[in-house]
Amino acid sequence: MTITVVAIATALALGLTAGRRRRRRPTGDEDAEASFGDLISPLETLAVLLVAFVIVVAAESYGAASAAVEAEAGRVDQLYEVADYAPEPQRERLQAAAVCYARAIEAAEWPLMAEGGSKSPVASVWSTDFRRHFKELAHGGDPTFPLLVAADDERSKARQTRISEASPAIPSFVYWFMVVALAATVGAFAYGLPRDRRPAHLVLLYVLAGLFTGSLLLIEDIDSPFTGRIRITGEVMRQASEDITEDFTADHPTGTLPCDADGTRVAT
Secondary structure, three states, X not given: OHHHHHHHHHHHHHHHHHHHHHHHOOOOOHHHXXXXXXXXXXXXXXXXXXXHHHHHHHHHHHHHHHHHXXXXXXXXXXXXXXXXXXXXXHHHHHHHHHHHHHHHHHHHHHHHHOOOOOOOHHHHHHHHHHHHHHHHHHHOOOOOHHHHHHHHHHHHHHHHHHHHHOOOOOOHHHHHHHHHHHHHHHHHHHHOXXXXXXXXXXXXXXXXXXXXXXXXXXXXXXXXXXXXXXXXOOHHHHHHHHHHHHHHHHHOOOOOOOEOXXXXXXXX
């Protein structure tokens, strides 16, 4: 973030300084200034197209990450509800595993999102438990088996999408190329200010520089959906965890969860 701001500010300062020296030189060639303005136009177009393209890519990545987070929480809740129709002891075991999985995602895996995303073995223990209990139901020919497998498959896909979207969607080369293009555009506008410039020209120039800088910072922020000022939080999974924990307590008054509050397996 600091480098981005410094790059734009430096380009602005250099452009103003060079433009001031140009205007001090006596010249009556107005066509030269007009030609310079024609050269700025393609640079401006390139900068705008780059910003538009990168914002779309970053926004799509952010949207996919947000949708995956909601889908994963929804599928965990669905898995718990469908398991209510399974026979014992698989019913209690599956519902307990769903509660522990939700807790582990919130407490163990979510912090990894800020580091680029990776699967937490603490949460993977419970997804493995799901499959083990599914096999028991499959051998017994239970009708809830295909429903549970479908819900778990959607949960797994949502989890994988969430993890993959934690990494920036925009390559560093593309981002810094855009920074250079916008900095060059700001510098060129500053250099090309007319000889009879007015305060309004400077105001508009500073506004342009501010908007370009803000766009870059916004792109950088939303391209890392689990960090930054507008990051995606684990609130949805936390709510799902609390809801199914309450349901488990009500459905199994004498039952004991095989995990602690952070989803780590404990001896029962």
